[in-house]
């Protein structure tokens with residue numbers, strides 16, 4: 001209940017977030033959606049961590065989550081997006097079994113989102129207004145993915161661990177971009193990188 005207030009979401013949304021957590025627990029032994037060690041703290045480590053990504057998005061349009069894996073943040077975004085529908089959500093994932101899980105979650109939780117079972121670098125541009133990717137690649141590589149899939153005026157939201165500053169320095173060798181780093185509420189060493197105006201050096 002305290003988390004419900006902290007999250008400021010409807011009871012229905014809260015219950016869907018909980019139901020999604022249960023689905024992850026059920027499927028995890030078979031397809032390893034999240035590390036076993038993080039299952040005990042699934043709510044904070046994965047669900048709230050994804051909620052904060054959603055909360056940083058502005059505007060509306062197409063939201064693309066790259067390398068969605070077990071649905072973080074893509075499925076959480078789809079759940080939160082239901083309250084006031086701003087985005088058409090697409091999840092891109094190359095692993096067929098994870099795509100089966102993502103489609104099951106979408107069906108069982110009655111969400112609106114589509115899943116593309118393809119490699120990020122092989123499909124045509126998805127023209128995202130908002131692009132997210134969590135635990136997928138270093139920032140230099142993510143910016144290459146953004147060049148392909150993000151609209152020129154779009155925003156990328158990349159949650160990053162403690163290496164975010166080093167990754168930023170490396171990425172500056174190849175890319176110019178506008179950066180706002182927002183401290184993570186779930187990990188004091190982590191940040192969510194909010195990136196715009198990406199161009200090659």
Ligand SMILES: C[S@@+](CC[C@H](N)C(=O)[O-])C[C@H]1O[C@@H](n2cnc3c(N)ncnc32)[C@H](O)[C@@H]1O
Nearest residue numbers: 067068069070072093094095118119120134135
């Ligand atoms: C470490 S997992 C992270 C999953 C999820 N975003 C999370 O934070 O829990 C990375 C995921 O990206 C997928 N992936 C890696 N490279 C990819 C590519 N080139 N195209 C599509 N998916 C890819 C993997 O199959 C895997 O599910």
